[in-house]
Amino acid sequence: MFPDEAACMAYLERARWSDGFICDHCGLLGEPYRFANRPGVFRCRHCTRDTSLTAGTVMERTHTPLSVWFWAA
């Protein structure tokens, strides 16, 4: 079900923002900017601040691949 990091990220994104991305900083709802080299980081198009997909979770300050967390869970 979670073959790679991208699949894990996509799952977390849907779990956290089932109705679409909401900026942590200004509360704006809308499709954010994404970075190919920084998966899991979303930049608000309104206030241009970054929101991390894993912020506020046990995965926030880890370099363990998400796929390992999913395996552990």
Ligand SMILES: [Zn+2]
């Ligand atoms: Zn914002």
